[in-house]
Amino acid sequence: MPTFSTPTFATGSSHARRSTTATLLSVIAAGSLLLSGCSGSAQAEGESDAKPQSGGTLKVAYDVDPQCIDGQQQGTNVTLNVTRQITDSLTDQDPETGEIVPWLAESWDVDKDSKTFTFHLRDGVTFQDGSDFTSESVKENFEAIEDLGAKSSLGQTYLDGLESITTPDERTVTFTFADPNVQFLQATSTMTLGFYSSDTLQKTPEERCTGDIVGTGPFSLESFEHNKGIKLSRFDDYDWASSLAKHDGAAYLDGIDISIVPEASVRNGSLISGQIDVDTSVQSQDEKTLDAQGLGIVSRPNPGVVYNLVPKETGDIASDKAVRQALVKGIDRPQLQSVLSDHQAPATSVLAKSTAQYEDLSDLLAYDPDGAKKLLEDAGWKAGVDGIREKDGTKLSTTLTYWQDAPFLELVQQQLREIGFDLQLDKKTLAEVTAKQAEGQEEFTFGNLTRTDADVVRNYFGAEEQNSNSRKPGKIDEALAKTTSEQNADQRTKDFTEAVKLIIDEGYSIPIVELSGVVGTGENVRDFAYETSSRYQLHDTWLDGE
Amino acid sequence: MSLRYLVSRLGQGLIVLWIAFTLSFVLLYWLPGDPVVTMLGAGGELQNIDPAEVDRLRAEFHLDQPLAVQYLYALFGLLRLDFGTSIQTGTPVTEAIAASLPSTIALAALALAIALVAGVVIAVTATLTRRSWLRDTLAALPGLGVALPTFWVGLMLLQVFSFRFPLFPAVGTGTPAAIVLPAVTLAISLSAIIAQVLFRSLQNAWVQPFVTTYTASGYSRLRLLLRQALPVAVLPALTMSGVLFGQALAGSVVVENVFSRQGLGRLAQTAVTSQDIPLVQGIVLFAAAVFVLVNLATDLIYPILDPRLGAANRRSAGTDGANLAEADAQGEGSIPAEADATPGSDATGSGSTESSATGRTDLEGSRA
Numbered sequence: 001m002p003t004f005s006t007p008t009f010a011t012g013s014s015h016a017r018r019s020t021t022a023t024l025l026s027v028i029a030a031g032s033l034l035l036s037g038c039s040g041s042a043q044a045e046g047e048s049d050a051k052p053q054s055g056g057t058l059k060v061a062y063d064v065d066p067q068c069i070d071g072q073q074q075g076t077n078v079t080l081n082v083t084r085q086i087t088d089s090l091t092d093q094d095p096e097t098g099e100i101v102p103w104l105a106e107s108w109d110v111d112k113d114s115k116t117f118t119f120h121l122r123d124g125v126t127f128q129d130g131s132d133f134t135s136e137s138v139k140e141n142f143e144a145i146e147d148l149g150a151k152s153s154l155g156q157t158y159l160d161g162l163e164s165i166t167t168p169d170e171r172t173v174t175f176t177f178a179d180p181n182v183q184f185l186q187a188t189s190t191m192t193l194g195f196y197s198s199d200t201l202q203k204t205p206e207e208r209c210t211g212d213i214v215g216t217g218p219f220s221l222e223s224f225e226h227n228k229g230i231k232l233s234r235f236d237d238y239d240w241a242s243s244l245a246k247h248d249g250a251a252y253l254d255g256i257d258i259s260i261v262p263e264a265s266v267r268n269g270s271l272i273s274g275q276i277d278v279d280t281s282v283q284s285q286d287e288k289t290l291d292a293q294g295l296g297i298v299s300r301p302n303p304g305v306v307y308n309l310v311p312k313e314t315g316d317i318a319s320d321k322a323v324r325q326a327l328v329k330g331i332d333r334p335q336l337q338s339v340l341s342d343h344q345a346p347a348t349s350v351l352a353k354s355t356a357q358y359e360d361l362s363d364l365l366a367y368d369p370d371g372a373k374k375l376l377e378d379a380g381w382k383a384g385v386d387g388i389r390e391k392d393g394t395k396l397s398t399t400l401t402y403w404q405d406a407p408f409l410e411l412v413q414q415q416l417r418e419i420g421f422d423l424q425l426d427k428k429t430l431a432e433v434t435a436k437q438a439e440g441q442e443e444f445t446f447g448n449l450t451r452t453d454a455d456v457v458r459n460y461f462g463a464e465e466q467n468s469n470s471r472k473p474g475k476i477d478e479a480l481a482k483t484t485s486e487q488n489a490d491q492r493t494k495d496f497t498e499a500v501k502l503i504i505d506e507g508y509s510i511p512i513v514e515l516s517g518v519v520g521t522g523e524n525v526r527d528f529a530y531e532t533s534s535r536y537q538l539h540d541t542w543l544d545g546e
Numbered sequence: 547m548s549l550r551y552l553v554s555r556l557g558q559g560l561i562v563l564w565i566a567f568t569l570s571f572v573l574l575y576w577l578p579g580d581p582v583v584t585m586l587g588a589g590g591e592l593q594n595i596d597p598a599e600v601d602r603l604r605a606e607f608h609l610d611q612p613l614a615v616q617y618l619y620a621l622f623g624l625l626r627l628d629f630g631t632s633i634q635t636g637t638p639v640t641e642a643i644a645a646s647l648p649s650t651i652a653l654a655a656l657a658l659a660i661a662l663v664a665g666v667v668i669a670v671t672a673t674l675t676r677r678s679w680l681r682d683t684l685a686a687l688p689g690l691g692v693a694l695p696t697f698w699v700g701l702m703l704l705q706v707f708s709f710r711f712p713l714f715p716a717v718g719t720g721t722p723a724a725i726v727l728p729a730v731t732l733a734i735s736l737s738a739i740i741a742q743v744l745f746r747s748l749q750n751a752w753v754q755p756f757v758t759t760y761t762a763s764g765y766s767r768l769r770l771l772l773r774q775a776l777p778v779a780v781l782p783a784l785t786m787s788g789v790l791f792g793q794a795l796a797g798s799v800v801v802e803n804v805f806s807r808q809g810l811g812r813l814a815q816t817a818v819t820s821q822d823i824p825l826v827q828g829i830v831l832f833a834a835a836v837f838v839l840v841n842l843a844t845d846l847i848y849p850i851l852d853p854r855l856g857a858a859n860r861r862s863a864g865t866d867g868a869n870l871a872e873a874d875a876q877g878e879g880s881i882p883a884e885a886d887a888t889p890g891s892d893a894t895g896s897g898s899t900e901s902s903a904t905g906r907t908d909l910e911g912s913r914a
Contacts, residue, residue, distance in 0.1 A: 061717065061806075065816060067585075067634045150599030206636030225645065226635065227816065228808035259717050261806040265701060269709035270716045428578075431821050435580040438600065 052526065054252045056543035061261040061270060063281040068209035069224045071191050072145050075154040077450075077517070080191050081280070081535045085232055085256065087194025087215035090119050090138070092242035093186060093452060093532040095300075098356030098489070100185050103242040104133065104195070104216070114180040114485045119188070121171045125240045127197035128220040135167035137195055142175075144201045145193070151205055157459055158187035180485030182492065183455035186356070190452075190533065216240070218251040218539040230258040238539075245539055246527065252542035271295065271520050277543070278528065279520040284341035287518065296521040299343035300530045301514040303354040304456045305449040306347040307406065309510035313471045315443030317398055322379035323421075324507025326372035330419040331412055333365055336513060339408050343518045347511035350457060350500045354534060357454035357493040364504045365511060372419040381420065389420035397422035401437075402446040403430040408513055409446075440470070448515045452532045454496040458483060461503055469508045476502045555845070559838035566834035567624065567827060571617055574823050581633045581821040582609060607633060607823075620827065629831075630824035632817070639828035642813060650809035653801065654794040656725055657732035661790075664733065665740025665783075670776070672741075673748040674767055685745060691738025696797050700731040700804035717806045728805040732797045736790055743786055747779035781851065788841045795833055 068074040071083025090105040105119040125133040142165055145155040161178040168174065177184065187193055197214040211224030218241070219232035233255040241248055259276070261267045267279040268286040272293055282290065282297065290297055309327065311318035318324065333346035340346070345353075348362040381389035381396050389396040400423060402409070413423045428436075437445050445468070449456055458480040459465050463473040479499035486492040503509050519536075521528050524544045531537040582603045604610045608619045623630055629639035672684035707727060708716040715724045751757070752775060760770050798811030810829065817825040 067820070068636070150602075206631075209636050225808060226637075226642070227646075227802075227812045259806055261717050262803050263701070263806070266704060266716055266804065266806065269704060273709040273712055273716070275708070275712070275716050429819065431580070431584040431819065432578045435578065435583045438580065438583045438597075 050526075050544060052247065052252055052540075052542040053545060054542070055254055056524075056545065057255045057257050058253050058278065058525070058538065058541060058543065059276045060256060060258045060278040060280060061267045061276045062258055063260075063262060063264070063267070065227050065260045066224075066230075067226075069211050069221070069230065070205070070208040070213060071194060072141075072155060072196070073148055073151050073205055073209065075192065077535060078280075080533075082221075082230055082232070082258070083191040083194060083215075084217070084531065084535050085219040085538055086213060086217045086221055087191055087196065088125075088217050088240065088242070089190060089194050090121075090188040091185065092244050093189040093356070094244060095354070095530060095532040098452070098532070100189060101243045103189070104240065105188070108185070110185065110487065112487075114182045114487055115177045116174060117177075117184055117188075118172065118174045121173065122240055123171070125216055126237065127195075127214050127216050128235050129197050129199060129214045131197050131199070133195065133216050134170045135173040136170070137198065138173045139165045139167050140198060140201055141195045142193070144196075148205060152192070154190070154192045158184065158190065158193055182484055182487060183453050183458075186453040186455070191535070219253075219256060222255070227260055229260060230256075232256040232258075241539055242537075245537075247540060251539045253538065256538060268520070271522060274522060277522040277525050280517070282518040282520040284344070284518070286520075287341055287343065290520045295523060296525065296528075297343065297518060298521060298528055298530070299516045299518045300534045301345070301352040301354045301516045302448060302450045302534045303352050303356070303358075303532070304451040305350055305460060305509070306352050306511050307404070307446070307448045307513045307515050308347065308350060309400070309512065310445045310447075310468050311507065311510070312440070312443060312445075313469055314440070315398075316394060317396060318443040320379060321507060322375045323381070323396065324510070325505075326375045326419055326507075327416065327421065327510045328365065328504060328507050329368040329372040329375070330416050330421060331365075331510070331512065332367040332369075332415050333362070333512070334367070335415070336408050336411055339411050340513065341518070343516050345514045345516075347514055350503055350509045350511050351454055351496075352514045354452075354532075355454055355456075356452055356532075357496045359493065359497045359500075361497070361500065361504065364501065369419055376420060383420050387417070387420055388422045395422065396420060397424065398443045399424040399426050400444055400446055401426045401428055401433050401442065403428055403433040404447070406446075406513070412512060450533060454493075454500075455483065457496060457500060457503070461499075461508060471508065476506070476508070552846075555842055559835075559842060562838050563831060563834050566830055567621070568617075570827055570830040571620060571823075574821065574826055575613055575616070577821055580604075580609075581823060582607065584820050585634055620824075624831070629828040632822050632825040634817075634820045634822045634825075639824050642825060643810065643828055643832055646808055646810045646813045649807055650795075650798055650802070650811065652725060653728055653732060653798060653807065653809060654791075656729040657736055657794060657797075658790065660729055660733035661736035661740055664737035665744060668737070668741040669744035669748055669779075670771060672745055673752055673775075674771060688738040688742035688745070691734045691741075694734065696731060696735060696800040697804050699734055700728070700801055703727045703731055704804070724805075724807075728801045728807060731804070732794060732801045735797060736793060739786060739790060739793065740783055743783050744779055747782050748775055751775040751778055781848075784844060784848065784851070787844050788837055791837060791840050 062078050064078055066074065066076060066079040066082065069079060069082060071080050071087065074080075088104050090103060091100045091108070092103040093100055102122075104122055104125055106122050108117060108119045110117050119138070121133070121135060121138070127133060127137075142159060142162070145152050146159055146162065148155060150156070161181055162175060163178050164176045166174045166176075175184065195216055196208075200208060200212065200214050203212045211221055211230075213221050215221075216238075218235055218238045220235050222231040222233050224230045234251050234253060236250050238250045239248065261270065261276075264281070264283045264286065267276070267281065268283070268289065270276045271279045272289070272295065287297060311324050311327075313319050333348075336346045348360050348365065349358060350361075351358045376389055376396070380391045382391065384390045384395070400409070402425070409423075409425055413425060416423050436442060449460055460468050461476065462480050463469075463471055463477050476499055479495060479502060482495040483492055483499070486495055504511070517534055519528070526542050526544050527540045529537055529540060580600075582600055585603070601610065608616050611619070620630075631638050632642055635642070668684050668687055672681050675681050675684075704716050704727060707713045713723075714727050715721060716727075717724075748771070752771075757770065757775075760774065761767070765774075795811065798809055799815050800811070801807070802809040802812040803815060810832075814826065814829045816822075817829065
């Protein structure tokens with residue numbers, strides 16, 4: 001008889017050990033701080049007056065692997081941060097003013113209905129494979145994005161309602177939309193609507209995901225290996241930087257080496273010991289160490305919809321307007337700062353400060369526990385023996401499933417307990433939360449949504465669009481509709497503010513905290529900058545060799 | 547070693563593969579979450595996913611079918627040696643595994659080499675030394691080595707040998723130096739297993755009467771140990787190869803994450819998190835297949851190293867792991883026959899309790 005004569009591993013506890021990894025990790029991280037506190041030299045980082053110098057490879061650490069490297073398809077930050085280096089866009093947007101400025105398009109005309117957009121392209125632009133960038137390239141790319149369908153969810157948002165693309169000549173391209181579509185001009189500044197060469201577009205979406213990509217950008221993609229890293233090298237012929245760039249011509253860096261480093265403490269230690277130049281995902285507990293080391297921290301709030309609770313009209317509790325309004329009033333946002341890092345801030349509107357059409361609405365979000373209690377009381381929610389309100393046998397209680405690293409939710413939980421609302425927190429994996437949200441059975445969802453243009457509000461809350469509140473069309477949609485045709489920037493901001501006020505007033509969004517990406521940079525890194533959507537633009541970045 | 551034996555062993559191997567495949571399939575199916583929705587979700591930002599697109603993709607991967615039908619699809623694909631493509635990346639599963647394999651093999655091979663040297667040195671020194679404090683310390687090391695969490699060891703080594711004293715790079719697979727710390731980390735638990743088994747069998751041999759006989763006839767302790775006791779004691783350690791392989795693979799999940807290395811363990815970890823069913827199944831099958839082959843190879847090599855085992859095999863058709871291990875522990879090669887009088891040895895005990903390894907390590911693979 002055959003035998004399996006293999007003795008087993010003497011201890012059976014390896015899984016149990018691993019499951020405690022997360023807990024132990026924080027202990028280790030704390031220990032690491034003590035050890036690392038005495039190494040490295042203190043030197044203030046910042047904008048140097050020195051003349052930028054060419055050369056060197058920027059070593060960047062990501063926390064997660066971009067499953068797909070094609071920014072036309074994938075909408076995650078890790079992917080788009082790479083795409084921004086490989087491709088250029090028709091326009092660029094000033095991160096300070098929100099103004100749309102020339103890039104690959106020298107100028108553009110928008111008709112008075114905001115339905116037809118004509119772009120006049122810059123001369124002499126080529127792809128990294130030497131082929132010419134023409135109006136035909138623009139047409140091909142935008143058609144390819146439409147063909148991607150749901151594989152390019154961001155792309156579909158930007159190109160919604162596109163009827164035709166015409167190319168009267170090599171330097172002119174005209175887009176016609178079925179309905180007014182003011183947001184399209186800003187959309188042309190995103191990397192999702194960046195350009196690939198004709199050859200690249202012939203590849204299947206899967207091939208492009210794995211790195212078969214040639215663009216017009218300042219860096220070309222050398223290699224992409226899952227869980228290993230991404231290598232970019234300078235495109236020497238590059239001479240069409242955005243009008244916002246600090247310099248013309250090729251990038252300063254020879255290349256960019258991105259490695260995927262999942263452990264936060266390893267990223268932090270590597271940055272402090274100078275083994276990497278940029279940690280793209282600094283944990284809040286590591287910020288003080290970096291400060292103490294004199295290393296730079298760059299952060300910018302993600303524009304778009306802040307971390308907020310989104311109630312659904314289909315829910316038993318969330319369908320009650322009084323409950324939603326009480327939740328808006330029941331959160332003491334300034335107090336949240338005590339559990340946030342210096343680089344995060346409580347929300348002051350549904351939109352983050354970095355959004356082009358942001359206006360401070362913190363008055364509408366003021367803490368008013370008595371007002372909240374009165375609203376609930378009047379609506380028939382009476383306090384039960386445990387302090388949790390109930391009405392007709394229904395408890396004012398809900399379970400929020402989320403995956404984000406959002407410890408501030410525990411403080412929110414305590415605050416809402418004060419007004420008799422029981423918020424149960426259930427942290428799960430991203431896969432589980434996404435699946436639950438897709439089922440649409442939950443009373444509230446939690447999360448954020450990044451985009452520089454406030455059109456993200458229309459897209460997410462609009463009853464005709466994604467309708468995340470599952471509500472009937474109403475005044476909110478009338479206000480949002482105005483924004484699609486309003487060409488005057490100030491008036492458009494006013495229209496958005498009107499819509500956002502209505503959303504807050506109805507309690508369709510309960511804003512909590514502005515999400516900021518926090519990046520740590522080594523002492524030699526200069527001019528590491530965010531573009532308008534809070535992703536990086538590394539064309540101007542350089543390494544100070546001293 | 548008859549042909550029939552070989553065929554029957556291979557047949558058993560296939561059954562093991564099938565069980566591993568089925569178990570991992572069921573486990574993945576019951577996990578909450580949906581791989582298609584995960585793929586379409588924009589990295590977790592708020593976004594309503596188009597239900598039509600979800601349905602279309604679910605149909606593409608046969609996820610809309612009942613469990614039994616999905617299972618049959620996967621099983622028939624497997625029979626055609628078609629492992630499918632990764633749901634998350636669109637890469638063929640075989641390609642993804644092939645890309646990850648070299649760096650894991652390099653890591654595991656170096657770790658095993660370090661573990662062998664360290665394990666043998668610890669066991670031999672502990673046996674030879676006359677200082678009881680040294681023997682006790684060394685004898686305690688394996689227990690410690692197994693108990694230390696791999697990720698903690700990895701982070702500490704990084705802290706000291708990379709961040710504090712920049713001797714080795716912390717990140718990546720680029721340079722030869724980059725493999726040192728990960729290999730040492732992985733080697734600690736492996737060497738603990740080797741040292742433990744070897745030390746026990748050496749101790750066992752050391753108390754045999756023949757040792758006294760040899761010592762009396764002027765053999766030095768070291769020579770006696772190296773020439774007589776060690777060759778005998780190495781055999782039970784060989785039966786550990788399957789376990790060591792399983793341990794190396796499980797350890798690679800942690801080590802590759804801590805040291806940011808590309809590899810099979812890292813691939814397995816990301817595949818499980820994103821519920822990439824075809825990829826997880828491919829990795830489970832691969833791991834199970836290697837495990838089966840390692841065990842088979844061990845059993846085939848065994849009789850060559852120790853001819854009496856071939857005889858034992860032929861003699862008793864019902865030989866199981868315990869018997870084999872017993873034969874190892876009690877067979878002293880060229881050593882005089884008094885040894886047979888040894889009462890039930892330690893090695894026998896450990897051999898019999900540990901003979902159920904096959905099923906266990908398969909499970910490790912599917913969970914990894």
